[in-house]
Amino acid sequence: MKLGTARIVVWCLMALVVFLGIIALVVQKPITYILMILALAAELIMFFGFIRCPHCGRHLDRAGMNAEIEFCPFCGESLKEENE
């Protein structure tokens, strides 16, 4: 998966977690908490699994979530995708 795509998926999951969190507070049903935890788990898996440098493969952490980041802080290679 491309870094740009992974970033969008993580942002969407993050929004989903917040949304489900609000729903859970309003409806007070265990299922909404379970769905929120599942969305959070998916977000963390995507974040740690796919927010990586395509060159050295190191996890980019929160810096990798910033679309403005141009170079990997570990290997210095460009993170801009060629077909963008």
Ligand SMILES: [Zn+2]
């Ligand atoms: Zn790198």
